[in-house]
Structure formats: structure tokens, C-alpha cells
Amino acid sequence: MSTSDWSLPETAVFDRIRTTLDDDTAAVLATVIAVDGSAYRRPGAKMLIRPDGGGAGSITAGCLEDEVRALAADVLADDSPRVETWDLTGDDDVWGLGIGCNGVITVLLEPLDESHHPVVDARGAGDAIGVATVVSDEPELDLAVGDRAYYEPADGFADGTGFPAAVLDELEDPTRTLVATGKSETLTVETDAGRVEVFVDGVRPPPDLVVFGSGHDVEPVVELANRVDFRVTVVSFRGGRADDDRFPRADGVVSASPREIPDLREWNADTYAVVMSHNFLDDRLALERLLETPIEYIGIMGPQKRFEEMREEFAAENRPITDAELKRIYTPIGLSLGGDAPYQIALSIVAEVVAVANDRTAQHLSRRGGPIHDRTERD
Amino acid sequence: MSTSDWSLPETAVFDRIRTTLDDDTAAVLATVIAVDGSAYRRPGAKMLIRPDGGGAGSITAGCLEDEVRALAADVLADDSPRVETWDLTGDDDVWGLGIGCNGVITVLLEPLDESHHPVVDARGAGDAIGVATVVSDEPELDLAVGDRAYYEPADGFADGTGFPAAVLDELEDPTRTLVATGKSETLTVETDAGRVEVFVDGVRPPPDLVVFGSGHDVEPVVELANRVDFRVTVVSFRGGRADDDRFPRADGVVSASPREIPDLREWNADTYAVVMSHNFLDDRLALERLLETPIEYIGIMGPQKRFEEMREEFAAENRPITDAELKRIYTPIGLSLGGDAPYQIALSIVAEVVAVANDRTAQHLSRRGGPIHDRTERD
Known part of the structure; x- marks a missing residue:
């Protein structure tokens, strides 16, 4: 398995599982089911192992992948699932080239079969x-x-x-x-x-990111969001520039007016909006409509001053932005990383969306204290 | 110009400038020289414009690219530089499709010629x-x-x-x-x-990122760091797994022992180290050697507890880690974004390195107050 297959987003791993089921190719699915101590990946992480090498996904930082692949051959031969536990605590040098890991990790290995269809179908839907x-x-x-x-x-x-x-x-x-x-x-x-x-x-299906804009600066945001497993839709105002070719990494590209936003799609708490049309009027209208939806993240590109002008227009129209609404608005958008090149700006935006999607306030882990994950720790 | 050319890292833009000079292809270089108010890109941002379409780089979020390209034809015809100022304040709808921007932006347009060689050469060296x-x-x-x-x-x-x-x-x-x-x-x-x-x-040349490790989890870090314009070197301990093919986005891949670190290269304040070998002993030795260099960022993958063990070993060897050294050590590495998939982890690491490289403490811009950039603001 190549590094690029190993690091695929979960959605792409599920796509590979679906293809493997559809093709009736023999394969094994390995799933982390328990971690004690530190681990790179948490329970639920999946790796598809195909004898033809067409696997996908990761279950550790590389500590166990070879061992699991070897076991997978037995699982296929027996055509029966098994649970295996590896204790990697305090024994850093035991794994061949020394890429040992800490923690005790338990993995379920099972032949891929029709019992996996419901989960692939649900997630895909x-x-x-x-x-x-x-x-x-x-x-x-x-x-x-x-x-x-x-x-x-x-x-x-x-x-x-x-x-x-x-x-x-x-x-x-x-x-x-x-x-x-x-x-x-x-x-x-x-x-x-x-x-x-x-x-x-x-x-759960991947979270949705809806990006409002059609400039060159949209594509780096789409690309990075795709890498970290958002389902990305680009909404272009005023039509002219909306075509799929310009945003090859987007799952969908639509053309709409800001007024149509509420009816564009289902808006739920797992949907995140990035407003970057660079047009003040469009951005303001988009904000107004997005506030009518239940989404909890509305990022708006532009300086604080620009948003203050927007806010004054809201107030002048007797529709002041409430404190509760302010908590859903992130502007200036992104984390304070300091870069100004297109990918640096996109990185600051996507990192913020990931943090909010995971209920985190972004800060340096080393300066925060406490564990990296909620229940287990990364190694 | 395609979106991918538009969003190229600065190093790739300079590479394109060099190629254009070497080929003796007629071209124009547009450089942002002043910004008043808000802007996507700051002074120094460059866009190469070639009549054959083979341009690269960006000077705004797309607000002026078309206008600048039209002017470039005049600059080429006249074979003389010119300075042009656009006032985009308070006039959001003036630019065609409404992708107006705020602020006053001044751009130097000049025929690409041998006077650009010294800067390309210096940066490349x-x-x-x-x-x-x-x-x-x-x-x-x-x-x-x-x-x-x-x-x-x-x-x-x-x-x-x-x-x-x-x-x-x-x-x-x-x-x-x-x-x-x-x-x-x-x-x-x-x-x-x-x-x-x-x-x-x-x-300035791009900052250097040196990644210590050779697992699958290294490549997503290399790829994202490359996108945000770090010159990336992968250092693999114990040889076995070091080959360029596995890290196609790295500028260099070397095999070394932790003890050789100080002599591996020049270490300066614009070099950043990510230690992710997953081997306790190697990581500890690497940390010891990296602390001998003047670098200000040493990120170590793994939980706090693992680092505390490392610290105890340092103390037991009568070489305690000082408070000044602790400020250079970032562990657990990365920002608290909450994801655990390979690209999510890589995003949290690279976002942290970008922040440190820009002297920022990463946090949500919307919750921080103050301007986005030091002198100007992004739009």
C-alpha cells in the first residue's frame, strides 16, 4: 500500500471499501476497537487490506501495519474474524526498524462481506x-x-x-x-x-463545508478541506464563474443568489460556511440568510472593520445581530498563523473549521496542557 | 492562468521567473508595492504574467488580476516599467462580476529582464x-x-x-x-x-522544515509544508526506509543517526524541526542534538507523558532541560484541532509551524482582536 493510500481521508477509505464490495474482491477490514495509553489513531480508525495491494486507510502511525497485513492473510484463509491485541508499552525497539509506538492497541480483523454494506450505504447517503x-x-x-x-x-x-x-x-x-x-x-x-x-x-458522514465565492482563492480552501475529509460545496454568486472545472476537488459547484441560500440544501449543525465572495453586498446578504439556518460556524473573510460596517447595516435595517449570533460568526476568518500566500490563508481557514467541527478552541497543544484527544492520547 | 498557477508558493513563482529568464521569454512581473486599507496580499506579493499564459503567483484575491494582465500588454509593448494605483474602497460592484475588494493597492509592473537575476539567484542559493x-x-x-x-x-x-x-x-x-x-x-x-x-x-529564502521520521505519517506533513512554502528535508534514522520515492514532495531525503544531526546541515533561526520517528530513544537523542543548535522550534510528536519520561532521562544524565530550552520545545506537537486522521494531524502540525515561523501564537482571529497582519489587513 502506498503512502497516499494510507493517508486517505475516511470518505475515500469508505469509497474503496464500497468498490471492493462491488467488485467482490476478497479483502480484510481492520478496525481499531480499543486503545489504552497513547495512540496515533483512535477507536474506529479503519484500514482496508486487499491481497492485491489495493488497500486504504491507517490504524496506527505505521507501527502495526505490517503485522496486521500479515495477520489479514490468515483471516482471509480462515474466512473468520478475529480480535488481536498488541502491547507496545515500554518496548520501543521491538518492531523491526524501531518505529515502535506506545500503548496497548486492540484491532478487529474481519473478512469484508455483505455485513459491511449497511454502514457503507448509510454513510454514502x-x-x-x-x-x-x-x-x-x-x-x-x-x-x-x-x-x-x-x-x-x-x-x-x-x-x-x-x-x-x-x-x-x-x-x-x-x-x-x-x-x-x-x-x-x-x-x-x-x-x-x-x-x-x-x-x-x-x-457519521463527513461534515459539510460550503464555500461562498468563485475567486482563485477558493480552490486552495477546497483542496485542503477535501484532504481533511469535508464534503465541499462551492456556491458561486452571479453565475459567471461557476463551473466544476475550476474546483476539481469540490464535491459540488452550484450557482445561486444569496437569497436562495436557505433553500439550497439541508443546513444542519454539521455544516460549516466560509463566506469569501469579496463582495460586500453579497457577503452581507449571505450572512443574513446563513443566520436563519442552524449552522454554528459562519466564517467571513475580511477585516474586522468590514464586518463592523455589515453589522451597522443590519442594525440600520432593524435587524441587529444578537450576541448569540455573534458566537456563530468568525471574522476575521481563520487562525492567526500570519501567512498571506493563498495556501497559507487557506491553511488558517481550514484549521479553524476543523477545530470548530471538533469543538476545540485552537491553540498550541504544548501550551494548553491536558490530553490531545478526549479519551486517549496521540503518539 | 490556472488556479493552480495562481496559488503557487512563492518559491515556485521564483522558479517560474527563473525559467522565464532562462528561456528568454518576454514577460511582465507585477509586484504589490503598497496597500492602504485591507488587502488579501501584502507588499512584496508577485505575479508573473506571460503572454503565452504561463504566468504564476497572485497579487490580490482575484480583484485586479484581469486588469493587471491587460496593462501588462502595454508594459511589454512599451518595454518600460510603470506604477499603477487602484482605489477599491467603497466601490464593491465596480469590477465586472462584483468581486470587488477594499483598499487602495499600488502595483509595480515591469518587463522581466536581467535586473531580476540577482534576486532570483540569491533566493535560490x-x-x-x-x-x-x-x-x-x-x-x-x-x-x-x-x-x-x-x-x-x-x-x-x-x-x-x-x-x-x-x-x-x-x-x-x-x-x-x-x-x-x-x-x-x-x-x-x-x-x-x-x-x-x-x-x-x-x-528571503523559504524557511526550512526538517522532519525526523520515515513512517507513512511523514508524507502528509511534507506535502502540506511544501504547499505553504517550506523547504522540506526528511531525515530518516536507521536508513532502511529512506528513499526519495516515498517523499516526492520533499526537497531532500537523507539517512542519518541522531548523533549526526548537528553536522547534517546549517541550523539557523529560520529552520524548524518536527521529530516524529515514533522511537523513544531516537527522538530523545534527536532532541538532545537539536537543543545544541540555535533553532527555536522543536516539535515532538507524542503525548506529554512521553516527553516527561524523556525529561527525566535528561535529568538522570545530569543534563536537565532548562526553562529556556523548554520554550523551544513544542510537545505535544501541533494545534488543538481535534482530528486524528493523518492529514488532520499533519494540518495541526504544519499550522503550528507556520504560526511559530511568523512569530504568532495560534488562536482564532475572530476571538483575538487587532489586525490580521502587522501593518495591513486581509480582505
């Missing part, structure tokens, strides 16, 4: 889904590694999963939370009939 | 240079638009520039500062014989 996978054999509950149940936010767990009702009851609440937050965790479920380990994978 | 260009015709001083003098940090202004000594005397101090900081500014020089406007362009 823009829906969140929970996947509960048994990761310990529990004969007394009639459950074995690889048994699987799906959870849809609107309907809960599907019927006919084969999971005992008592297990599903226990899973319901934590699964709801994991799916809502896009996190993944291995849970120990205790029932009167016995206990079982279940990995619950909260899978 | 990794040296800083100052270029003083007359931007107002002043017959009483015998100076005309386009007259040029070069300033080298070690030697000051070169002899035989044609500039009156009184003008060079006045330019000496501000030019030293501009070259040292890589900034550019139009200065009004007053002498007994008259006044003249001189644009002083402080041109």
Missing part, C-alpha cells in the same frame, strides 16, 4: 449509523466475534439481529451517544445471562 | 537580499521608475547602482530591517537634492 459488533465469543449468550447489529438514530437497533434483547437494551443509550458524536468504543455489556464485549462504532 | 526599486520619476535626482539597487546583508548596497549616495544612506537602515524580517515597503526618501519613492523588497 449522508446518514449516521451505529454498528455494534461482538468482539468476544460468548456461547452462553449465543454470540460470537463478528456478530453484528445496526443502529439507526431514528429507529434504534434493527430487528432480527440475533442479539439477546437484554444486550440491546444495555447498548441502546451508549450507542445513541456514540452515533451522535461520531465516536467509537468497546463496551462490556453485563446481563443476567452473561457478559459480552461489544465494539460500538459511531459512523 | 538560500540567501536573503534586498531590492530597492525607484517607483517615482525624479529627474533632479537622475532617477526613474525601475532603477534598481541590491542590498546584501553582509555587504550593504552594491557599488555602481546609479543611486545618489544620499539616497542609499537613507535607505540603509530600513533596508537592513526589511531584509532581516522578509518584509517589503515603499519608502519616501528625503535628501537635500529632492525626494524619491523607493520600494524596498526584503526577499
Whole structure:
């Protein structure tokens, strides 16, 4: 597997999984299901392993990829899933070339099969889904590694999963939370009939970034946002310049007037807007319409003074911007990185959007204290 | 000109200028020499315009590129430089499709000729240079638009520039500062014989990023750093995995032991180090050697706890890490953006390095207050 396949965004990894399923190519899916200590990637990280080398994705910073690939051959030969744990604590030199890692990492390896279709389909359709996978054999509950149940936010767990009702009851609440937050965790479920380990994978579609503008400066933003796994739509005002060719990395390019914004698409809390038309009137109208949506991030390019003028126009029209609305407006857009070249500006914008999408206030990790991730730490 | 040419890093723009000079292709170089109010790009930003379309670089967010290109044809026909000012304040709709900008921007347009060789050569050789260009015709001083003098940090202004000594005397101090900081500014020089406007362009080679590591996770860091115009060297410990093919975007790939670090290259304050070998021993040795150099940024991947262990080993060897050294060490590396995929991690690392290279503490511009740039503001 090449470095570029290894570092693909999650959406591209899922695309590769779909293609592999469609082609009926034998393959193994490796998923991080637990991490104790520090790790580069968190539970839920996936790597597709194909015997033909056409894999994709990463589960560590390279510490285990070779070992996992070797094991994958066994999984394919046996045609059965397995769970493997590696203890990398305090043993930095054990892995061949010395690229050891810290922490204990547990990985589920399973043959890619039709049981993966629902999650690929849901994510591709823009829906969140929970996947509960048994990761310990529990004969007394009639459950074995690889048994699987799906959870849809609107309907809960599907019927006919084969999971005992008592297990599903226990899973319901934590699964709801994991799916809502896009996190993944291995849970120990205790029932009167016995206990079982279940990995619950909260899978969400990528967040949406909508960029309003059509200048040359839009494409670097689109490109970097694509790299960090946003689904990017470019909205060009006044038509003239909107065509897909100019934004090859965008998932969609549309032409619209600012007034049409609310009806353009579904706007939800996982949608982020970057307003950079460089036209004061268009930007102001866009802001007005975006404030009508529930989105929590509206970044506006331009200096503070320009936004103050906008704000005065809002006030003059008896529609003052409220303090609650101000919290959703990020202007000047971006992080204070200091560069002024197109990619430097795009970097500052996309880094800000990533931080907001992950509920972070961007700052230097070394100066902040506390862990890097919410539950585990990166190595 | 395509969007990808427009958004090229400065180093690539200079490469294109060099190629154009070498090929003897007629072309115009447009340089922002002054900005009043808000602007996307600051003084010193350059755009190469070739009649064959093979241009590169940007001078605004797209507001003036078409106008400047039209003017360039006149400049080529006349074979003489000119200075043009556009007042874009308060007139958002004047530019065709409405992609107006705010601010007053002044641009020097000049036929590309041998007078550009010294700056291209100096930058390419990794040296800083100052270029003083007359931007107002002043017959009483015998100076005309386009007259040029070069300033080298070690030697000051070169002899035989044609500039009156009184003008060079006045330019000496501000030019030293501009070259040292890589900034550019139009200065009004007053002498007994008259006044003249001189644009002083402080041109510095790109900063250096040295990445220690050879895992898959290195390439996304290299790629993003390349995009934001670092000259990137990958240093692989223990040889095995070092080859240029794996890091196509790196300017150099070398294999070395941590002990060889001080002798590997020249280390100066414009060099930044990212330590991500994932091997505790190698990282610790690398840190020890990097602390012997004058570099101000040593980012180390891994959790705080891992660094504390490193610190204890330093102390146990009677070589405690001082508070002054701690200020140069950034670990956990990167900004708190919250993502864990390879490109998200790379984004957090590269954004941090850009901030440090620009003497910034990374934070949300909208929550910080104050202007975006030091002297002008972005639009």
C-alpha cells in the first residue's frame, strides 16, 4: 500500500471499501476497537487490506501495519474474524526498524462481506449509523466475534439481529451517544445471562463545508478541506464563474443568489460556511440568510472593520445581530498563523473549521496542557 | 492562468521567473508595492504574467488580476516599467462580476529582464537580499521608475547602482530591517537634492522544515509544508526506509543517526524541526542534538507523558532541560484541532509551524482582536 493510500481521508477509505464490495474482491477490514495509553489513531480508525495491494486507510502511525497485513492473510484463509491485541508499552525497539509506538492497541480483523454494506450505504447517503459488533465469543449468550447489529438514530437497533434483547437494551443509550458524536468504543455489556464485549462504532458522514465565492482563492480552501475529509460545496454568486472545472476537488459547484441560500440544501449543525465572495453586498446578504439556518460556524473573510460596517447595516435595517449570533460568526476568518500566500490563508481557514467541527478552541497543544484527544492520547 | 498557477508558493513563482529568464521569454512581473486599507496580499506579493499564459503567483484575491494582465500588454509593448494605483474602497460592484475588494493597492509592473537575476539567484542559493526599486520619476535626482539597487546583508548596497549616495544612506537602515524580517515597503526618501519613492523588497529564502521520521505519517506533513512554502528535508534514522520515492514532495531525503544531526546541515533561526520517528530513544537523542543548535522550534510528536519520561532521562544524565530550552520545545506537537486522521494531524502540525515561523501564537482571529497582519489587513 502506498503512502497516499494510507493517508486517505475516511470518505475515500469508505469509497474503496464500497468498490471492493462491488467488485467482490476478497479483502480484510481492520478496525481499531480499543486503545489504552497513547495512540496515533483512535477507536474506529479503519484500514482496508486487499491481497492485491489495493488497500486504504491507517490504524496506527505505521507501527502495526505490517503485522496486521500479515495477520489479514490468515483471516482471509480462515474466512473468520478475529480480535488481536498488541502491547507496545515500554518496548520501543521491538518492531523491526524501531518505529515502535506506545500503548496497548486492540484491532478487529474481519473478512469484508455483505455485513459491511449497511454502514457503507448509510454513510454514502449522508446518514449516521451505529454498528455494534461482538468482539468476544460468548456461547452462553449465543454470540460470537463478528456478530453484528445496526443502529439507526431514528429507529434504534434493527430487528432480527440475533442479539439477546437484554444486550440491546444495555447498548441502546451508549450507542445513541456514540452515533451522535461520531465516536467509537468497546463496551462490556453485563446481563443476567452473561457478559459480552461489544465494539460500538459511531459512523457519521463527513461534515459539510460550503464555500461562498468563485475567486482563485477558493480552490486552495477546497483542496485542503477535501484532504481533511469535508464534503465541499462551492456556491458561486452571479453565475459567471461557476463551473466544476475550476474546483476539481469540490464535491459540488452550484450557482445561486444569496437569497436562495436557505433553500439550497439541508443546513444542519454539521455544516460549516466560509463566506469569501469579496463582495460586500453579497457577503452581507449571505450572512443574513446563513443566520436563519442552524449552522454554528459562519466564517467571513475580511477585516474586522468590514464586518463592523455589515453589522451597522443590519442594525440600520432593524435587524441587529444578537450576541448569540455573534458566537456563530468568525471574522476575521481563520487562525492567526500570519501567512498571506493563498495556501497559507487557506491553511488558517481550514484549521479553524476543523477545530470548530471538533469543538476545540485552537491553540498550541504544548501550551494548553491536558490530553490531545478526549479519551486517549496521540503518539 | 490556472488556479493552480495562481496559488503557487512563492518559491515556485521564483522558479517560474527563473525559467522565464532562462528561456528568454518576454514577460511582465507585477509586484504589490503598497496597500492602504485591507488587502488579501501584502507588499512584496508577485505575479508573473506571460503572454503565452504561463504566468504564476497572485497579487490580490482575484480583484485586479484581469486588469493587471491587460496593462501588462502595454508594459511589454512599451518595454518600460510603470506604477499603477487602484482605489477599491467603497466601490464593491465596480469590477465586472462584483468581486470587488477594499483598499487602495499600488502595483509595480515591469518587463522581466536581467535586473531580476540577482534576486532570483540569491533566493535560490538560500540567501536573503534586498531590492530597492525607484517607483517615482525624479529627474533632479537622475532617477526613474525601475532603477534598481541590491542590498546584501553582509555587504550593504552594491557599488555602481546609479543611486545618489544620499539616497542609499537613507535607505540603509530600513533596508537592513526589511531584509532581516522578509518584509517589503515603499519608502519616501528625503535628501537635500529632492525626494524619491523607493520600494524596498526584503526577499528571503523559504524557511526550512526538517522532519525526523520515515513512517507513512511523514508524507502528509511534507506535502502540506511544501504547499505553504517550506523547504522540506526528511531525515530518516536507521536508513532502511529512506528513499526519495516515498517523499516526492520533499526537497531532500537523507539517512542519518541522531548523533549526526548537528553536522547534517546549517541550523539557523529560520529552520524548524518536527521529530516524529515514533522511537523513544531516537527522538530523545534527536532532541538532545537539536537543543545544541540555535533553532527555536522543536516539535515532538507524542503525548506529554512521553516527553516527561524523556525529561527525566535528561535529568538522570545530569543534563536537565532548562526553562529556556523548554520554550523551544513544542510537545505535544501541533494545534488543538481535534482530528486524528493523518492529514488532520499533519494540518495541526504544519499550522503550528507556520504560526511559530511568523512569530504568532495560534488562536482564532475572530476571538483575538487587532489586525490580521502587522501593518495591513486581509480582505
